[in-house]
Amino acid sequence: AEMRASHDIVIVDAPGADTPASRAAHACADTLVTPLNDSFIDFDLLAEIDPVTGDVGKPSVYAEMVWEARKLKAASKGKPIDWVLMRNRLSPLDAKNKRRVGDALAALAQRIGFRVAPGLSERVIYREMFTAGLTLLDLTDEGASASFTMSHVAARQELRDLMLALKLPKIEGSAAIGF
Numbered sequence: 001a002e003m004r005a006s007h008d009i010v011i012v013d014a015p016g017a018d019t020p021a022s023r024a025a026h027a028c029a030d031t032l033v034t035p036l037n038d039s040f041i042d043f044d045l046l047a048e049i050d051p052v053t054g055d056v057g058k059p060s061v062y063a064e065m066v067w068e069a070r071k072l073k074a075a076s077k078g079k080p081i082d083w084v085l086m087r088n089r090l091s092p093l094d095a096k097n098k099r100r101v102g103d104a105l106a107a108l109a110q111r112i113g114f115r116v117a118p119g120l121s122e123r124v125i126y127r128e129m130f131t132a133g134l135t136l137l138d139l140t141d142e143g144a145s146a147s148f149t150m151s152h153v154a155a156r157q158e159l160r161d162l163m164l165a166l167k168l169p170k171i172e173g174s175a176a177i178g179f
Contacts, residue, residue, distance in 0.1 A: 008169055016045065018065050026069035031166060032081050034062075034114070035088040038101050046085075047108050054100060056107045063112055084166055085109070087119030117165035120158050125151050 003010045014025035016034070026032060036042045040049055048057030059067070070081050085105065091098060105116050129135060136156050139148065 016062055018061060023065065023069065026066060026081075027072040029069070029073075029081050030079050031168065032066065032069075032083045033117075033166065034066075034083065034085045035119075036085055036105075037089050038087050038091065038098055038119075040097075040101065040104075043101060043104060047104075047112075049104060054104065056104050056111070059112055063108075066114075067112070082167070083114035084117045085114045086117045086162060086165075089122040090119050091122055115165070118158065118161040120162065121155070123151055123155055125149070125155060 012025045012029070014022045016022070036046070043049060045060055045062040047059050047063060049055070050057060066081070066083060070083075073079075073081055087101070087105070108114075109116055129138075136152070136159055139152060139156075
């Protein structure tokens with residue numbers, strides 16, 4: 001909370017687990033970004049899903065924790081939490097499961113109030129950059145220590161799309177995203 005006076009954006013990487021530190025981080029958030037691997041294993045943390053019909057049931061443990069954080073934030077008369085869910089490690093294939101997860105997320109988003117942002121695809125380049133201690137933002141056209149491929153360009157565009165979807169201060173007008 002003390003950082004708000006001197007920083008436009010403060011990023012807190014908190015575990016999805018229900019711990020006191022995680023609850024505090026969630027309750028202070030203006031924007032909450034929840035990455036979700038594209039599977040019903042991860043979806044189960046958000047809500048129950050009927051295995052036969054695919055109908056979305058009641059919210060699960062993580063969604064309940066976010067609800068409690070939203071109530072705390074509202075009680076303190078703070079700005080409402082903008083909950084953004086981003087699908088992570090998306091397959092480039094148009095699989096039936098991918099469509100089912102997307103449909104379930106769309107249905108749940110309307111019920112419990114989150115936005116689904118463009119996600120990041122499963123890419124080998126992330127693993128390659130990790131071993132070199134790099135991220136997409138470390139690579140530039142002229143100063144890249146690795147060869148700059150179409151996969152890098154596509155990944156950077158995904159990251160741009162995600163940043164714009166977050167609607168953070170000083171980022172909304174795409175000119176501010178210079179990577």
